[in-house]
Amino acid sequence: MENNCIIANIDGVPVTNDDLLDRGLAYGHGLFETMCLHEGSIPLLDRHLARLADDALKLGIELDQAMVEPTINNIQQSLVQQGITHGVVKLIVTGGLGSPGYKNPDVIRPRIIALYSKPTAKQSEQQGINLRYCDYRLPWNPRLAGIKHLNRLDQVLARSEWADDCYADGLMFDQNDCLVETTCANIFLYTTGLGWITPSLKGAGVSGVMRGLLLDEIFPALAVPVTISEIKIDLISQCEALFVCNSVRGITPVIGLLEGNILKPLAIGSRTKVVQLALTDNYPCFK
Amino acid sequence: MENNCIIANIDGVPVTNDDLLDRGLAYGHGLFETMCLHEGSIPLLDRHLARLADDALKLGIELDQAMVEPTINNIQQSLVQQGITHGVVKLIVTGGLGSPGYKNPDVIRPRIIALYSKPTAKQSEQQGINLRYCDYRLPWNPRLAGIKHLNRLDQVLARSEWADDCYADGLMFDQNDCLVETTCANIFLYTTGLGWITPSLKGAGVSGVMRGLLLDEIFPALAVPVTISEIKIDLISQCEALFVCNSVRGITPVIGLLEGNILKPLAIGSRTKVVQLALTDNYPCFK
Numbered sequence: 001m002e003n004n005c006i007i008a009n010i011d012g013v014p015v016t017n018d019d020l021l022d023r024g025l026a027y028g029h030g031l032f033e034t035m036c037l038h039e040g041s042i043p044l045l046d047r048h049l050a051r052l053a054d055d056a057l058k059l060g061i062e063l064d065q066a067m068v069e070p071t072i073n074n075i076q077q078s079l080v081q082q083g084i085t086h087g088v089v090k091l092i093v094t095g096g097l098g099s100p101g102y103k104n105p106d107v108i109r110p111r112i113i114a115l116y117s118k119p120t121a122k123q124s125e126q127q128g129i130n131l132r133y134c135d136y137r138l139p140w141n142p143r144l145a146g147i148k149h150l151n152r153l154d155q156v157l158a159r160s161e162w163a164d165d166c167y168a169d170g171l172m173f174d175q176n177d178c179l180v181e182t183t184c185a186n187i188f189l190y191t192t193g194l195g196w197i198t199p200s201l202k203g204a205g206v207s208g209v210m211r212g213l214l215l216d217e218i219f220p221a222l223a224v225p226v227t228i229s230e231i232k233i234d235l236i237s238q239c240e241a242l243f244v245c246n247s248v249r250g251i252t253p254v255i256g257l258l259e260g261n262i263l264k265p266l267a268i269g270s271r272t273k274v275v276q277l278a279l280t281d282n283y284p285c286f287k
Numbered sequence: 288m289e290n291n292c293i294i295a296n297i298d299g300v301p302v303t304n305d306d307l308l309d310r311g312l313a314y315g316h317g318l319f320e321t322m323c324l325h326e327g328s329i330p331l332l333d334r335h336l337a338r339l340a341d342d343a344l345k346l347g348i349e350l351d352q353a354m355v356e357p358t359i360n361n362i363q364q365s366l367v368q369q370g371i372t373h374g375v376v377k378l379i380v381t382g383g384l385g386s387p388g389y390k391n392p393d394v395i396r397p398r399i400i401a402l403y404s405k406p407t408a409k410q411s412e413q414q415g416i417n418l419r420y421c422d423y424r425l426p427w428n429p430r431l432a433g434i435k436h437l438n439r440l441d442q443v444l445a446r447s448e449w450a451d452d453c454y455a456d457g458l459m460f461d462q463n464d465c466l467v468e469t470t471c472a473n474i475f476l477y478t479t480g481l482g483w484i485t486p487s488l489k490g491a492g493v494s495g496v497m498r499g500l501l502l503d504e505i506f507p508a509l510a511v512p513v514t515i516s517e518i519k520i521d522l523i524s525q526c527e528a529l530f531v532c533n534s535v536r537g538i539t540p541v542i543g544l545l546e547g548n549i550l551k552p553l554a555i556g557s558r559t560k561v562v563q564l565a566l567t568d569n570y571p572c573f574k
Contacts, residue, residue, distance in 0.1 A: 007365050007403040012357030014365065019306065020402050025379070027439035028315035034387075059440065060447050070299030078294050078301065088387060092312070095443070100321075100375060100404045102439065102446035102470050115307050116294040117387045139426035140462065144440060151438035152314035152389065153346065153431060156382070159389035160347050175427065183389050 022111060024094025027102065028150035030110075031055055033091040033209075036248045037116070038285035040076070040085045044247055047209045052093060055147045061095055061110050068093075068112055075114035088248055090115045092150070128255030128268060129168035129244070131182065134158040137175045138204035146207035159183045167258060169244065171236070172205075179231040180204045185244035185252070186211035188226070190271050192240065196226040209247040218278050241272045250286025251276045309398060311381025314389065315437035317397075318342055320378040320496075323535045324403070325572035327363070327372045331534055334496045339380060342434045348382055348397050355380075355399055362401035375535055377402045379437070415542030415555060416455035416531070418469065421445040424462045425491035433494035446470045454545060456531065458523070459492075466518040467491045472531035472539070473498035475513070477558050479527060483513040496534040505565050528559045537573025538563045 008015045023029035033048045042048070049068060056063040068091070075089060092113040098105050136158040144151070158172055169182040179199045181187055186208040188198045196219065201207050219226040236242075242254040253268040253276070280287045295302045310316035320335045329335070336355060343350040355378070362376060379400040385392050423445040431438070445459055456469040466486045468474055473495040475485045483506065488494050506513040523529075529541040540555040540563070567574045 007362065007369065007371070008401060009358055009361045009365070010398055010400050012361045014361065015400075020379075020400060022312070023443070025309070025312045025381075026319075026437070027443050028437055029440060029443050032313075059444070071296055074296045074299045074301065075294065078296070082294065084294070090387070092307075094312075100377070100407060102442045104443070104447050111297055113297050113307060114295060120387060136430065139428035141426035141441075143423065143444060149440055150313070150315055151440045153316060153436055153438045154428075155389040156310075156314050156316050156391070157346070157430060160391050 018097055021097045021099075022094050023096060023098045024092065024111065024150055026098065027095075028152075029059065030061070030092060030094035030150045031059065031148055032093070032150060033148065034246070034248055035089045035091065036285060037079065037085070037087045037089050040080065042072075042089060043283055043285045044209055044213065045072075047212065048091070048247070051148070051207075051209055051212070052091065055149070056093055056110070058143075058147060059095065059149065060104055061093065061108055063093060063110055067110065071112040071114045075116060079116060084116065087119050088117045090117065094150070125168055125252065126249075128253040130166055130256035130258065130263060131244075131254050132162060132167045132170045132258040134161055134170040134172050134183070136161065136172065138172055138180050140174055140176075140203040142203050145203050145205060146201050148206045148208075155183045168252075173233055174204045177233040179233065179236065181206060182244050185246040185249075187242070187244050188214070188275075189231070189236065189239040190241040191235065191238050193238075194227065194229075194235075196224060196271075197229050197231060198226065199231050200228050208245065210245040210250065213247075214245060214251075214275070214279070218275060218282070221282075222274065222278050224275070239266075241269045242266055243272050243275070250283070251279055305384055308384045308386075309381050310383060310385045311379065311398065311437055313385065314382075315439075316346065317348070317379060317381035317437045318346065318435055319380070319437060320435065321533070321535055322376045322378065323572060324366065324372070324374045324376050327367065329359075329376060330570055330572045331496055331500065332359075334499065335378070335534070338435070338494075338496055338499070339378065342436070343380055343397070345430075345434060346382065346436065347391055348380065348395050350380060350397055354397065358399040358401045362403060366403060371403065374406050375404045377404065381437070412455055412539065413536075415540040417453055417543035417545065417550060418531075418541050419449060419454045419457045419545040421448055421457040421459050421470070423448065423459070425459055425467050427461055427463075427490040429490050432490050432492060433488050435493045435495075442470045455539075460520055461491050464520040466520065466523065468493060469531050472533040472536075474529070474531050475501070475562075476518070476523070476526040477528040478522065478525050480525075481514065481516075481522075483511060483558075484516050484518060485513065486518050487515050495532065497532040497537065500534075501532060501538075501562070501566070505562060505569070508569075509561065509565050511562070526553075528556045529553055530559050530562070537570070538566055
């Protein structure tokens with residue numbers, strides 16, 4: 001199949017390479033990682049690659065470390081050559097080239113793509129962001145829940161609900177009005193009764209690398225309990241602290257929540273600061 | 288954004304064009320049509336393009352006919368030049384190039400891809416196919432239901448449940464065990480009590496062009512009633528006729544259904560033949 005000459009065009013311009021046969025484009029058959037580039041290195045790279053390999057298997061894609069190395073090495077070399085030390089490195093792994101039809105090729109030869117982009121976080125957002133509620137509801141799909149796969153129309157449609165830069169992100173719920181995540185981050189909240197909680201991702205959502213780090217390392221090191229549970233939409237009005245997290249920005253406190261037409265301010269509070277400090281002490285890149 | 292030089296590689300080989308920024312690959316932000324090429328022309332092209340434009344809007348992509356024409360014209364010219372008159376033409380429309388993040392670009396400039404592939408239907412399959420039941424359940428998602436979008440992991444995972452060529456396709460159900468479609472076709476079934484019925488696609492499934500043609504034109508021309516309704520899994524064992532349809536193969540009768548370990552034969556019967564004949568009389572390409 002590879003190096004076949006195909007009959008195809010993009011916007012009327014003939015294309016002869018076989019990239020258009022990639023199952024990533026055809027079906028979103030693949031996964032991605034969005035990783036921080038900090039002082040020329042990629043923090044949490046091992047966690048990213050472990051998650052990638054685990055989840056790839058769930059999509060029928062066998063991925064070993066040796067396949068990913070040339071891609072990572074090449075992008076790091078390119079970045080060094082251009083004197084670039086900070087930003088975001090995105091890894092995309094696809095189900096490779098395929099014949100027409102949903103059936104997997106007899107042997108899936110994954111394609112591994114690395115792609116650099118400039119740092120996007122605005123300085124002001126480091127201090128805290130405003131969130132809004134998305135109307136779009138995530139479907140319940142236990143087979144895909146947790147996986148950072150390439151089927152992201154849910155997020156695209158949710159993110160298209162607003163254009164106002166005042167809101168950096170939006171809360172996303174499932175069809176039972178349970179909180180899942182934001183469009184691009186996981187979420188932790190604190191209430192007096194329940195302590196720190198983060199949504200269960202059994203039926204929807206992405207099991208983020210930063211969420212994993214906080215649950216596995218940071219909260220335990222602080223001896224602060226944290227619960228994974230179903231979080232009904234009503235609970236949010238009771239929360240005393242709220243932060244979002246991902247592996248590019250680390251922890252970002254939420255300082256305002258648009259409810260109806262009112263932007264309700266939220267204090268960052270010492271509880272969030274404690275977690276944030278524990279993270280940045282161990283991983284200064286997320287300062 | 289366009290013609291930007293990017294820092295990226297595929298499998299360690301540097302890439303400098305900006306194709307990797309396509310939101311079709313990144314998020315499955317796009318749609319596709321799989322169309323029959325018959326004697327050098329594309330039957331039902333108008334229906335395909337109308338559906339494409341309608342559904343693109345639901346994904347925030349404004350598509351007018353003039354954008355699609357160069358792509359269609361170019362692939363038809365290429366095929367004529369190579370003396371190719373039969374096969375499949377796939378159109379892919381994506382959300383175009385984008386910056387990192389789910390947010391749509393201020394102006395979405397769709398990319399339109401046309402891609403030819405050889406006819407795939409085996410002669411034997413024209414006469415009838417065997418189906419099996421897929422275990423994978425389609426999520427309930429009214430916002431995406433009906434759209435032939437690029438988020439197709441559901442179909443990829445369902446199709447990966449079997450390798451035996453004896454079964455051409457599999458029945459797919461939603462999480463309430465209601466019949467939706469097969470992995471790559473819509474479905475019609477006949478029972479004595481209910482007559483011809485086809486599943487409602489309110490929460491899942493693709494609203495196929497051939498399904499639309501049958502419902503709008505072919506059944507009405509025959510004055511044969513057909514109902515769109517919820518179809519529970521139990522009803523299937525009562526059906527007296529069953530066919531699948533899509534716009535590449537037309538109507539394909541189902542002649543066997545794997546239930547447990549037993550391949551239960553199904554007669555094609557005169558009722559299916561009447562519908563099939565009405566289709567092929569008007570559209571000989573689907574003979």
